[in-house]
Amino acid sequence: MNKSGVLDLTIWAKELCEEHGVKYHGNITTNGYTLDKKTFDNIFQKGITNYQITIDGNKDSHDKLRPAINGKSTFDKIIGNIKMMKKSPYHFECIIRLNVSDSNFEGVKSFIKNETYAICLNDSRFKIHFHPIWGRPELILTQKNQLEELNVMVDSFGLTHTEESGLTDLNNNNKEKIDNSATKKGREADYVCYASKANSFIIRADGTLQKCTVALKDDINNIGKLNSDGTMELDSDKLSKWIFSKDKGCPLQALALEKLAVPYKDAGKFDNPISL
Numbered sequence: 001m002n003k004s005g006v007l008d009l010t011i012w013a014k015e016l017c018e019e020h021g022v023k024y025h026g027n028i029t030t031n032g033y034t035l036d037k038k039t040f041d042n043i044f045q046k047g048i049t050n051y052q053i054t055i056d057g058n059k060d061s062h063d064k065l066r067p068a069i070n071g072k073s074t075f076d077k078i079i080g081n082i083k084m085m086k087k088s089p090y091h092f093e094c095i096i097r098l099n100v101s102d103s104n105f106e107g108v109k110s111f112i113k114n115e116t117y118a119i120c121l122n123d124s125r126f127k128i129h130f131h132p133i134w135g136r137p138e139l140i141l142t143q144k145n146q147l148e149e150l151n152v153m154v155d156s157f158g159l160t161h162t163e164e165s166g167l168t169d170l171n172n173n174n175k176e177k178i179d180n181s182a183t184k185k186g187r188e189a190d191y192v193c194y195a196s197k198a199n200s201f202i203i204r205a206d207g208t209l210q211k212c213t214v215a216l217k218d219d220i221n222n223i224g225k226l227n228s229d230g231t232m233e234l235d236s237d238k239l240s241k242w243i244f245s246k247d248k249g250c251p252l253q254a255l256a257l258e259k260l261a262v263p264y265k266d267a268g269k270f271d272n273p274i275s276l
């Protein structure tokens with residue numbers, strides 16, 4: 001995490017909102033590895049109130065999918081940081097996201113059975129979110145009822161899961177929806193991805209403007225530039241493809257499914273692990 005960058009941005013955005021009478025709150029998606037107490041205190045107090053932290057199963061499963069850049073374990077440190085958050089008095093929301101595939105399904109179940117009580121029980125600030133892994137055939141989730149099985153397990157333990165659960169099965173290059181009730185309640189019913197909204201932009205560190213937070217390296221996602229004087233240059237042709245996409249739930253599928261770049265492309269390759 002670029003801690004000073006995150007702090008600078010949230011302080012700037014919060015002050016700007018206050019000047020104009022707008023309520024500000026920030027969200028952060030992080031692997032949680034460097035979210036220590038000092039960092040958490042700092043960014044929460046500056047307005048970042050919503051967190052998403054990914055744990056890919058129990059220690060064994062997680063460390064296979066999400067090792068440190070030197071190949072070492074990251075699980076204990078991330079869990080320690082989440083438990084530190086739990087001890088805080090702050091009112092925040094933290095989604096614990098578990099990416100699920102055939103290869104880590106048992107590890108995810110084990111995590112739910114053995115680890116989540118200490119974090120989530122009687123603490124409505126924490127919610128569990130299951131997500132199928134997609135983009136690499138070796139990380140596919142083949143049993144469509146497995147996400148529902150996990151949600152039922154979470155319910156039976158008195159814990160909370162998010163309603164939205166699951167994307168499209170992209171591994172088969174088709175648009176077959178993962179069939180679980182949470183998906184039907186969430187994405188299939190009326191979900192509109194922020195990438196389809198005209199007022200939603202991702203600002204990359206170099207000022208590049210994008211729409212989708214997954215296809216970060218796909219040129220179809222580069223729709224403009226934020227200049228240092230605050231003006232925006234937009235490529236209206238590219239932008240219109242996202243906004244008028246036929247698939248509002250995931251406009252990227254309508255645009256460039258075959259080119260889809262996913263963050264898991266290096267997962268499980270220990271000679272080329274995900275950098276933290």
Ligand code: SF4
Nearest residue numbers: 193212213214250252
């Ligand atoms: S366009 Fe599709 S892949 Fe990109 S953020 Fe939206 S739902 Fe996810």
